Amino acid sequence: MAEKLSRDYDVIHEDVINKVRTLMPAGMDFSDLAELYKMFADNTRLKILWALNCNEMCVCDLAALLGMSKSAISHQLKPLRIANLVKYNRNGKVVYYSLADDHVKSIFDTGLEHINE
Amino acid sequence: MAEKLSRDYDVIHEDVINKVRTLMPAGMDFSDLAELYKMFADNTRLKILWALNCNEMCVCDLAALLGMSKSAISHQLKPLRIANLVKYNRNGKVVYYSLADDHVKSIFDTGLEHINE
DNA sequence: TCAACGGTTGAACAGTTGTTCAACTATGGC
DNA sequence: GCCATAGTTGAACAACTGTTCAACCGTTGA
Numbered sequence: 204m205a206e207k208l209s210r211d212y213d214v215i216h217e218d219v220i221n222k223v224r225t226l227m228p229a230g231m232d233f234s235d236l237a238e239l240y241k242m243f244a245d246n247t248r249l250k251i252l253w254a255l256n257c258n259e260m261c262v263c264d265l266a267a268l269l270g271m272s273k274s275a276i277s278h279q280l281k282p283l284r285i286a287n288l289v290k291y292n293r294n295g296k297v298v299y300y301s302l303a304d305d306h307v308k309s310i311f312d313t314g315l316e317h318i319n320e
Numbered sequence: 321m322a323e324k325l326s327r328d329y330d331v332i333h334e335d336v337i338n339k340v341r342t343l344m345p346a347g348m349d350f351s352d353l354a355e356l357y358k359m360f361a362d363n364t365r366l367k368i369l370w371a372l373n374c375n376e377m378c379v380c381d382l383a384a385l386l387g388m389s390k391s392a393i394s395h396q397l398k399p400l401r402i403a404n405l406v407k408y409n410r411n412g413k414v415v416y417y418s419l420a421d422d423h424v425k426s427i428f429d430t431g432l433e434h435i436n437e
Numbered sequence: 438t439c440a441a442c443g444g445t446t447g448a449a450c451a452g453t454t455g456t457t458c459a460a461c462t463a464t465g466g467c
Numbered sequence: 468g469c470c471a472t473a474g475t476t477g478a479a480c481a482a483c484t485g486t487t488c489a490a491c492c493g494t495t496g497a
Binding site: 215216219220222223224226227231232233234235236237239240241243244245246249250253254257258259260261263264267268287297304306309310311313314315316317318 | 332333336337339340341343344348349350351352353354356357358360361362363366367370371374375376377378380381384385404414421423426427428430431432433434435
């Protein structure tokens with residue numbers, strides 16, 4: 204029997220809750236996954252990722268392509284680096300960015316599938 | 321030749337920019353895709369989606385499972401409904417939520433693949 | 438008809454996010 | 468060394484987001 208706490212609800216289907224609880228990954232924390240999807244949750248970052256999927260590019264090129272400042276692009280590249288979605292490679296004064304692996308493409312495609320019903 | 325505007329950068333690799341531009345989808349707008357990924361970019365919504373992937377659930381059950389108020393859950397279910405990720409079904413006083421299709425599972429899995437390197 | 442309960446809603450609030458601006462570092466050419 | 472250029476960074480700001488709270492709607496059962 205569910206104990207009454209100071210909540211604004213009662214448990215209706217305790218069996219369902221118990222079943223789902225056993226199916227939840229340990230700790231039931233999706234923060235890392237949420238962080239990953241945050242990277243795809245912004246129009247600018249999506250454009251950057253799409254562009255890098257087409258070709259390795261430097262910050263200037265990305266800025267020109269997207270019509271934004273180098274600063275804005277650089278600020279967005281930082282979390283993408285931290286999330287291990289892009290890698291970079293300095294050559295003289297120019298820093299070339301590219302996708303870290305092909306997960307980006309898969310995530311893109313899976314999302315587009317939903318959009319296009 | 322690229323015209324000089326009042327920008328803080330010069331185009332370095334015009335050929336690359338042109339190539340990428342031709343590979344960009346028409347209008348180069350990823351807003352819809354960004355909106356979709358926003359739904360996965362929050363820990364609470366991820367838990368809700370995961371739970372619904374395990375079993376159809378009502379708002380009370382979700383609130384109990386996640387230790388949150390019905391209001392908070394309901395507020396998160398709304399955008400999920402709009403994004404066509406969940407559907408609902410009223411039975412008397414109880415509203416049962418379930419996943420709208422199996423794209424959610426695919427998107428989940430693709431994300432987890434990246435997390436687990 | 439009325440109370441009880443499941444669920445939704447809107448306003449309010451704090452916390453977060455994306456862009457801008459100015460200052461900064463780093464590399465290369467003179 | 469000095470300057471120009473590629474890129475990064477931190478502070479500031481407005482815009483947005485998630486939760487809470489209180490009020491509300493819808494259905495059921497007495």
